Amino acid sequence: MIEARNIHFTYPNGVEALSGVSVEVKTGEFMAIMGQNGAGKTTLVKHINGLLKPTKGEVLVNGTSTKKVSVAKLSREVGFVFQNPDHQLFCETVEEEVAFALRNFNFSKQLIKKRVTWALNLLSLTQYRQTSPFMLSGGERKRVALASVLAWNPDIVILDEPTIGQDHQQKEKLRQFIVQLNTQGKTVIIVTHDVEFVAECNPRVALMVQGKILADGPANKILTNRDLVAQASIVPPQISQIFFELSDQDLPQDIINVYDARDVIIKRLEAST
Amino acid sequence: MSVFEGFKFRRVYSPIHQLDPRVKFFYVLAIFVIAIMFNQLLPLILLFLIQLPFVFIAGVQREWIRSLRGALLFATMIFVFNFVFTYFWTEYPLLPSPSLLEHSIAMTLRFIVLVESFSVFFLTTSPDHLGLALEQSHVPYEFCFAFTTAVRFVPVLAEEAQTIMDAQKARGLELERGNFIKKVKNYIPVLIPLIVSAIRRSLELAEAMESRAWGATKKRTNLYVLRMKRGDYVLILISATILILAAYFWIFYREQIPLLSSLLIPLRLAAA
Ligand SMILES: Nc1ncnc2c1ncn2[C@@H]1O[C@H](COP(=O)(O)OP(=O)(O)O)[C@@H](O)[C@H]1O
Numbered sequence: 138m139i140e141a142r143n144i145h146f147t148y149p150n151g152v153e154a155l156s157g158v159s160v161e162v163k164t165g166e167f168m169a170i171m172g173q174n175g176a177g178k179t180t181l182v183k184h185i186n187g188l189l190k191p192t193k194g195e196v197l198v199n200g201t202s203t204k205k206v207s208v209a210k211l212s213r214e215v216g217f218v219f220q221n222p223d224h225q226l227f228c229e230t231v232e233e234e235v236a237f238a239l240r241n242f243n244f245s246k247q248l249i250k251k252r253v254t255w256a257l258n259l260l261s262l263t264q265y266r267q268t269s270p271f272m273l274s275g276g277e278r279k280r281v282a283l284a285s286v287l288a289w290n291p292d293i294v295i296l297d298e299p300t301i302g303q304d305h306q307q308k309e310k311l312r313q314f315i316v317q318l319n320t321q322g323k324t325v326i327i328v329t330h331d332v333e334f335v336a337e338c339n340p341r342v343a344l345m346v347q348g349k350i351l352a353d354g355p356a357n358k359i360l361t362n363r364d365l366v367a368q369a370s371i372v373p374p375q376i377s378q379i380f381f382e383l384s385d386q387d388l389p390q391d392i393i394n395v396y397d398a399r400d401v402i403i404k405r406l407e408a409s410t
Numbered sequence: 411m412s413v414f415e416g417f418k419f420r421r422v423y424s425p426i427h428q429l430d431p432r433v434k435f436f437y438v439l440a441i442f443v444i445a446i447m448f449n450q451l452l453p454l455i456l457l458f459l460i461q462l463p464f465v466f467i468a469g470v471q472r473e474w475i476r477s478l479r480g481a482l483l484f485a486t487m488i489f490v491f492n493f494v495f496t497y498f499w500t501e502y503p504l505l506p507s508p509s510l511l512e513h514s515i516a517m518t519l520r521f522i523v524l525v526e527s528f529s530v531f532f533l534t535t536s537p538d539h540l541g542l543a544l545e546q547s548h549v550p551y552e553f554c555f556a557f558t559t560a561v562r563f564v565p566v567l568a569e570e571a572q573t574i575m576d577a578q579k580a581r582g583l584e585l586e587r588g589n590f591i592k593k594v595k596n597y598i599p600v601l602i603p604l605i606v607s608a609i610r611r612s613l614e615l616a617e618a619m620e621s622r623a624w625g626a627t628k629k630r631t632n633l634y635v636l637r638m639k640r641g642d643y644v645l646i647l648i649s650a651t652i653l654i655l656a657a658y659f660w661i662f663y664r665e666q667i668p669l670l671s672s673l674l675i676p677l678r679l680a681a682a
């Protein structure tokens with residue numbers, strides 16, 4: 138359970154990146170934080186593992202204020218995967234890279250070995266075990282970064298812009314993977330402005346604009362609300378645009394993915410024949 | 411970070427910002443030479459005060475104070491070393507005395523004066539102007555470009571270092587943990603990604619530049635050309651005057667510059 142209580146945050150250079158954000162994420166929930174560049178999404182999620190501490194207000198993770206514990210301690214519960222894997226890869230082999238955090242958390246030797254094997258397998262990286270992470274492709278590096286965080290099995294997983302620079306196939310795999318994590322009971326928070334990606338996952342969506350949360354609710358309600366979406370400078374999902382153009386046909390307006398759209402259209406076709 | 415801020419140029423306008431960088435550099439050099447010439451407290455205090463008007467005319471007090479604060483650690487070290495070593499090497503045979511104290515303060519102030527002048531220079535000179543000045547001083551363009559690019563990328567690198575530190579902290583890295591050796595080692599996971607990404611970035615930059623025909627024209631012209639204006643001549647005059655005065659005192663009165671502590675004693679006697 139994550140609770141942000143009216144938090145404000147100002148960077149040392151005077152930029153107020155968060156101005157009064159309150160949000161509550163329950164254990165096992167799947168949430169997407171969306172909004173244009175500079176809206177404060179990254180700043181907000183960096184508060185959850187304590188990398189940033191609010192200048193006003195407080196953030197509670199499982200009941201403990203982030204001001205009271207170190208980032209290292211919080212990270213045991215909150216796994217944070219950064220946008221750019223090149224900002225963290227530094228070891229000689231993929232195996233070492235995945236073991237890095239486990240060593241920091243003082244896992245035993247056997248346990249480290251077990252967890253590394255598990256994480257590499259989970260992300261289909263076993264064949265690269267002894268390869269240098271710098272020799273891998275962009276998508277593979279991203280997976281190594283993800284494996285290096287999932288290895289310690291945190292309860293909360295935060296992914297900052299996971300889809301950037303990924304091709305369609307990788308995105309699809311990532312989506313399935315995220316959904317799988319969530320069904321295993323993990324709290325998953327993704328930061329993204331990839332609407333189509335969010336539309337297919339249909340999570341809870343929070344829209345951010347200029348350091349504030351503009352709207353919060355199920356994806357098919359938020360992403361089909363033209364006003365909200367326009368205010369957050371997001372283009373609605375293509376399916377939703379089609380249904381908007383067909384609004385004189387008396388079709389439901391809260392459709393955002395292909396499968397629901399198919400059902401609705403077939404039903405309509407059957408009714409008209 | 412705060413030390414960087416103390417030298418980082420911000421685009422504001424003031425008479426000092428408008429000055430020709432070559433002239434400003436001459437001024438910094440003059441201050442530098444004088445600060446090295448004298449090791450007594452009195453002239454160094456004067457040197458410190460002389461620069462204050464520049465800081466205020468340029469309106470960079472805040473950043474300037476930050477650069478001084480950044481220099482504080484080094485300044486303290488210089489003071490302690492001077493105090494301790496001069497005492498043990500007994501050039502001043504007496505125990506910790508006012509004159510020894512004054513000497514240590516003077517050495518510290520010399521360092522601060524140097525930091526002060528360089529800080530004013532970098533705070534008020536845009537990297538573009540600096541590159542232009544180098545070019546017009548007939549430095550090969552490749553070097554000027556490398557120089558301006560390097561200066562440009564300092565803030566980018568600083569920001570990137572911060573992100574990398576965050577990313578590694580999120581994987582349980584504790585930078586402050588352990589003894590001195592361990593602490594240095596803790597920075598390896600930060601330095602490697604930083605260096606790798608800097609190299610990658612520079613290769614990308616080189617490719618991008620070559621694909622836009624960098625270096626195709628041998629004879630380059632500039633849209634802006636630095637020209638000396640009235641203010642520039644005034645600053646040259648000021649710098650030269652200070653330099654000449656300093657040289658004059660150094661040649662003829664070097665030995666007679668009084669210690670401030672010795673000036674205070676008659677004062678105290680008179681008061682008594
Ligand atoms: N390290 C930093 N120092 C100063 N300002 C920052 C820093 N990081 C982000 N900002 C500013 O804070 C605001 C929010 O940034 P961020 O949280 O990164 O937005 P988003 O992730 O939604 O694109 C932006 O205006 C950005 O310029």
Ligand SMILES: [Mg+2]
Nearest residue numbers: 178179180297
């Ligand atoms: Mg961001």
